[in-house]
Amino acid sequence: MVRGNGRVRGGRRAPxxxxxxxxxxxxxxxxxxxxxxxxxxxxxxxxxxxxxxxEWTGGFTAQVSxxxxxxxxxxxxxxxxxxxxxxxxxxWNAQVSQSGTAVTASSLSYNxxxxxxxxxxxxxxxxxxxxxxxxxxFAFNGASxxxxxxxxxxxxxxxxxxxxxxxxxxxxxxxxxxxxxxxxxxSTGGGGTGCSGAVVCSxxxxxxxxxxxxxxxxxxxxxxxxxxxxxxTAVVHGGSRSLRxxxxxxxxxxxxxxxxxxxxxxxxxxxxxxxxxHTTALPADHIAMVTMEDANxxxxxxxxxxxxxxxxxxxxxxxxxxxxxxxxxxxxxxPLPVNQWVCVRFAVDTTKQSMDTxxxxxxxxxxxxxxxxxxxxxxxxxxxxTAPRPVTLDLGWEAYGNGSDxxxxxxxxxxxxxxxx
Numbered sequence: 001m002v003r004g005n006g007r008v009r010g011g012r013r014a015p016x017x018x019x020x021x022x023x024x025x026x027x028x029x030x031x032x033x034x035x036x037x038x039x040x041x042x043x044x045x046x047x048x049x050x051x052x053x054x055e056w057t058g059g060f061t062a063q064v065s066x067x068x069x070x071x072x073x074x075x076x077x078x079x080x081x082x083x084x085x086x087x088x089x090x091x092w093n094a095q096v097s098q099s100g101t102a103v104t105a106s107s108l109s110y111n112x113x114x115x116x117x118x119x120x121x122x123x124x125x126x127x128x129x130x131x132x133x134x135x136x137x138f139a140f141n142g143a144s145x146x147x148x149x150x151x152x153x154x155x156x157x158x159x160x161x162x163x164x165x166x167x168x169x170x171x172x173x174x175x176x177x178x179x180x181x182x183x184x185x186x187s188t189g190g191g192g193t194g195c196s197g198a199v200v201c202s203x204x205x206x207x208x209x210x211x212x213x214x215x216x217x218x219x220x221x222x223x224x225x226x227x228x229x230x231x232x233t234a235v236v237h238g239g240s241r242s243l244r245x246x247x248x249x250x251x252x253x254x255x256x257x258x259x260x261x262x263x264x265x266x267x268x269x270x271x272x273x274x275x276x277x278h279t280t281a282l283p284a285d286h287i288a289m290v291t292m293e294d295a296n297x298x299x300x301x302x303x304x305x306x307x308x309x310x311x312x313x314x315x316x317x318x319x320x321x322x323x324x325x326x327x328x329x330x331x332x333x334x335p336l337p338v339n340q341w342v343c344v345r346f347a348v349d350t351t352k353q354s355m356d357t358x359x360x361x362x363x364x365x366x367x368x369x370x371x372x373x374x375x376x377x378x379x380x381x382x383x384x385x386t387a388p389r390p391v392t393l394d395l396g397w398e399a400y401g402n403g404s405d406x407x408x409x410x411x412x413x414x415x416x417x418x419x420x421x
Contacts, residue, residue, distance in 0.1 A: 045069055045144065045145050045146060046068075046069055046070050046139070046140045046141070046143030046144060046145055047066050047067055047068055047069050047070070047078075047138070047140035047143070047145040048066070048067040048069060048145065049064065049065070049066050049067075049078070049138045049140075049145050050064070050065045051063075051064055051134045051135070052064075053132065053134055054337045054338065054339075054340070055128070055132050056281055056338070058127055058128065058129065059125070059126070059127055059128070059281070060086070060125070060126055060127075060128060060132055061123060061124065061125045061126075061334075061335050061337060062123065062124050062126070062134075063121065063122075063123045063360075064078070064105070064121060064122055064123065064124070065119055065120070065121040066078050066119060066120055066121070066138075066140060066145075067117070067118070067119045068114045068115070068116060068117065068118055068119070068120075068140065069116075069117070070116065070140075070143065071116055072113070072114065072115045072116050072118075073112070073113070073114050073141060074112055074113050075106075075107050075112035075113075076106070076107045076112060076114060076120065076140060076141055077104055077105065077106045077107070077140075077141055077142075078094075078104070078105045078138060078139070078140055079102070079103065079104045079105075079138070079139045079142075080102075080103055080135040080136075080137055080138045080139070081101045081102050081103065081135060081137055082101045082103060082135055083101075083133050083135060083136070084128060084129075084130060084131045084132060084133055085101055085128075085129070085130075086101075086126050086127065086128045086132060087126055087127050087128075088103060088124050088125070088126045089124075089125050089126050089127060089331075090124065090125045090310075090330065090331035091105070091122060091123065091124040091125070091331065092122060092123050092124070092331075092332060092333070092334050092362075092364065092365055092366070093108065093111060093120075093121065093122035093123060093362065093365065094106060094107065094108060094111075094122035094124075095107075095108060096122075096124055103135075105122055105124075107120065121362070123334060123362070125309075125334075125335055193238050193411050194273075194411075194413070194419065194420050194421075195273070195411075195413030195415065195419050197415065197417070198413045198414060198415030198417070198419060199261050199262070199263050199266055199414055199415050199416075200215075200259050200261050200263065200393060200412060200413055200414040200415070201412075201413050201415075202215060202216070202259075202411075202412050202413075203237075203238050203239045203241065203242075203410055203411050203412075204216070204231055204239075204241040204242055204243055204410065205239045205240065205241055207231040207241055209231065210230045210231050210232075211230070211231070212229065212230075212231065212257055214260070215259060215260050215261060216243075216257045216258065216259060216260065217257070217258050217260055218255065218256070218257060218258075219255075219256045219257070219258035219394055219396075220254045220255055220256065221254060221256065221291055221293075221301060221394060221398075222252065222254050222398075223252040223254055224252075224254060224255065225248055225250065225252055225253030225254060225255065225399075226248040226250075226253055227245065227246055227247050227248045227253050227254070227255030227396070227397055228245070228246045228255060229243065229244070229245050229246075229255055229256065229257045229396060230243075230244050230246075231243065231244070232244035232408060235277065235408050236408075236410055237275040237277070237341045237408075237410035237411055238275075238410060238411050239410075241410075242408045242409065242410040243257050243395065243408065243409040243410065243412075244406070244407070244408050245257070245395070245396045245397050245405075245406070245407040245408070245409070246397075246406055247287075247396070247397025247398075247399065247403075247404055247405045247406065247407060248397075248399065248404050249399050249401075249402050249403050249404040250399060250401075250402075251399070251400055251401060252399075252400075253397070253398075253399045253404075254396070254397075254398045254399075255396050255397060255398075256291065256394035256395060256396030256397075256398070257394065257395050257396055257409070258392060258393070258394045259392070259393045259394075259414075261393075263390065263391060263392065263393055263414055264295070264391040266390075266414060266415060266416050267350045267351075267389075267416055268349065268350050268351050268416075269347055269348065269349050269350065269416065270347070270348045270350060270390050270414065270416070271345070271346075271347050271414070271415055271416065271417060271418050271419050272290075272345065272346050272347075272393070272412075272413065272414045272419070273343065273344070273345045273411075273412070273413045273414075273419040273420070273421060274290075274343075274344055274395065274409055274410075274411065274412040274413070275341050275342070275343055275344075275409065275410045275411045275412075275421075276289070276336070276341070276342060276344060276407060276408065276409050276410075277339070277340060277341045277342070277407065277408045278336065278338055278339075278405050278406065278407040278408070279338060279339060279405060279406045279407075280338065280403075280404065280405040280406070281309065281335060281336075281338055282306035282307075282309050282310065282311070282335055282336055282403075283306070283309070283402055283403035284307070284308055284309060284402075285307065285399070285400060285401035285402045285403050286305065286306075286307045286314065286400045286401070287305045287306050287307070287397065287398060287399050287400065287403050287405075288301075288303035288304065288305035288314060288397075288398035289304060289305045289306070289395070289396065289397060289398075289407065290303065290304040290305070290393070290394065290395055291303045291304075291392075291394045291396075291398065292388075292390035292391070292392050292393055292394070293390065293391050293392040294315075294317075294388045294389060294390060294391075295389040295390075295391045296350075296386050296387065296388055296389040297315070297317050297384070297386070297388065298317065299391075300315070300316040300317040301315075301316040302315060302316070302348070302388050302390060303315070303316060303398070304344075304346065304357070305398065306336065307321065307325055307330075308325055308330045309330075309335055310330050310333035310334055310335055310366070311333050311334055311335070311336055311357070311359070311364065311366075311367060312325070312333060312366075312367070313355070313357070313367060313381070315381070315384070317384075318383070318384065320380050320381050320383060320384065321380065321381070322355070322366070322367060322369055322377070322378055322380075322381040323366035323367070323376060323377045323378070324375075324376050324377065324379065324380050326376050328375075328376040329366060329376035329377060330366070331366075332364075332365045332366030332376070332377060333364055333365075333366035333367060334359055334362075334364055334366075336359070341410075342359060342360055343358075343359070343360050343361065343421035344357070344358070344359060345357070345358040345361075345419065345421065346358070346367075347418070348388055348390060349387060350387055350388065350389045350390075351387055352371060352387050353369055353371040353381075353382055353385065353387055354369060354370060354371055354387075355367070355368070355369040355388075356368055356369075360421065361421055365377070369381055369382070393414050395409045395412065
């Protein structure tokens with residue numbers, strides 16, 4: 001079973017040699033498709049690079065963090081070659097181009113400045129055949145990152161550890177989320193961490209048995225299917241309980257856990273945070289994982305889910321999406337990593353069109369609505385000018401075609417102030 005940040009719970013282990021422990025950890029990571037994060041750079045190297053790879057058959061995502069070991073820069077390029085011919089299909093927080101096996105990631109307008117000792121991070125999705133080894137010949141603005149050393153595993157990898165990207169690579173949040181959340185160790189009796197004072201602050205620790213009670217109830221906003229929602233004690237992010245959703249494929253397989261708390265007065269900006277873990281990559285078809293009734297749109301649902309393999313917002317009333325489901329738009333969003341706990345945060349302004357969404361504290365460019373129409377991002381979304389007013393919060397699974405998944409939610413929070421991961 002899993003405790004804390006996804007650690008496997010079991011019997012006590014007798015002390016073993018350090019090399020044996022490392023071998024076990026690497027074996028668990030390989031089984032999950034989550035490669036340990038190697039670090040390149042030592043001595044006089046121009047930079048240090050960490051590469052966290054999450055892969056499945058024929059595909060992968062990589063989260064890359066680069067630390068500038070030299071003088072401050074106002075723009076940057078990170079170059080490398082793929083050792084097994086991998087191909088990049090999309091990227092976020094950098095402009096990534098590829099010629100053969102040679103790849104260049106260039107800074108964007110909002111993350112080019114990196115101080116000496118500072119970091120920038122970005123991510124990408126790609127394909128592979130045969131094998132998917134991490135590259136090892138990085139150069140930062142033309143200067144080698146290797147410094148005479150070879151790749152080494154980063155310290156203490158964990159089977160469920162999600163990447164810890166630097167905030168320096170994030171775009172500047174819109175006005176709706178300009179207050180950066182400050183991490184907090186506080187908690188409430190409900191078990192949610194870092195959300196003291198929020199209207200919803202739940203780690204499901206107040207639940208007894210497998211059926212939802214008290215602050216949560218099972219709901220199917222449109223129609224019910226074969227999916228189920230239960231309280232789980234085997235896989236948790238924090239404490240001893242989580243919410244498990246068995247989401248089924250097929251039209252109208254809708255099942256959610258709905259908070260019974262009154263969230264209709266939360267605002268003027270609605271801030272939310274939850275930790276989620278799932279087993280299956282997002283499908284090409286439209287699915288929803290979070291839905292909220294929008295009082296400013298006839299109580300039609302505002303939905304955060306996925307389509308074309310990446311996270312998206314969807315509006316029930318007119319089926320508008322954020323970002324637009326063009327290849328360019330989808331490339332500005334990100335997949336939801338599998339088999340690891342990840343933190344999702346969002347901010348919805350109820351006074352004007354302004355929304356932002358973060359994955360593991362990385363602002364997702366394609367899920368950024370600043371009220372100014374941008375082609376392939378929020379141009380379609382802004383066809384409706386009235387700001388949303390969420391009045392409910394449901395967590396679960398809603399399928400409209402193909403796509404089934406098993407998900408766990410934990411440490412859920414919603415309130416009027418920013419909430420940290």
